[in-house]
Amino acid sequence: MKTVDFSIAYNQVHRPSKVALAVTQKHDGSYNLITLEWFMRTSIRPPMFAISVGHMRFSHKCLEANPYFNLVFPSSDMKELCMSAGSTTGADTDKFELNKVEFIQGKLKGLPVLTQAKAVFECEVVTQVRSGDHTIYVGQVKHSWLKEEGGVLVFN
Numbered sequence: 001m002k003t004v005d006f007s008i009a010y011n012q013v014h015r016p017s018k019v020a021l022a023v024t025q026k027h028d029g030s031y032n033l034i035t036l037e038w039f040m041r042t043s044i045r046p047p048m049f050a051i052s053v054g055h056m057r058f059s060h061k062c063l064e065a066n067p068y069f070n071l072v073f074p075s076s077d078m079k080e081l082c083m084s085a086g087s088t089t090g091a092d093t094d095k096f097e098l099n100k101v102e103f104i105q106g107k108l109k110g111l112p113v114l115t116q117a118k119a120v121f122e123c124e125v126v127t128q129v130r131s132g133d134h135t136i137y138v139g140q141v142k143h144s145w146l147k148e149e150g151g152v153l154v155f156n
């Protein structure tokens, strides 16, 4: 064992990892997508998920204005969408239109439920905490959606 720079140690351990998408609502009522590696389940009863969103992300603005998100667990054929949503910003791009994302309306606030996904959890933000240059939003799951066939995407 020896001490090294943080990124040297972290790069050796953070893959394979699961990746999720979070759907948020823009100020004009349309919707945005962000790719997230930093998310986790945080409560059994009620079920809750935390997502960590950078202060510079457009999604951060969306969450500050509308404290709801749909946490999307992508199916194994959604890698391209995850890369696109993780490399463009909703500030100047409609990621739903760009990627021809198919969805139905959710039950909580109408945020899109991606029909290609393995599972989608509709969440209401109940707690948030600043974590350095990110904000951790803790969302309580209000509705859960599942597509029974197919597997979940893993990033190697």
Ligand SMILES: Cc1cc2nc3c(=O)[nH]c(=O)nc-3n(C[C@H](O)[C@H](O)[C@H](O)COP(=O)(O)O)c2cc1C
Residues within 6 Å of the ligand: 019, 032, 033, 034, 035, 036, 037, 038, 039, 052, 053, 054, 056, 057, 058, 059, 060, 082, 083, 085, 086, 087, 088, 089, 090, 091, 134
């Ligand atoms: C694989 C992958 C994982 C990512 N994980 C996170 C994350 O956990 N938190 C975050 O704030 N940004 C993360 N990003 C970066 C955002 O997805 C990216 O900056 C995105 O363009 C922000 O979109 P927005 O400006 O529309 O919110 C990730 C990107 C990729 C490709």
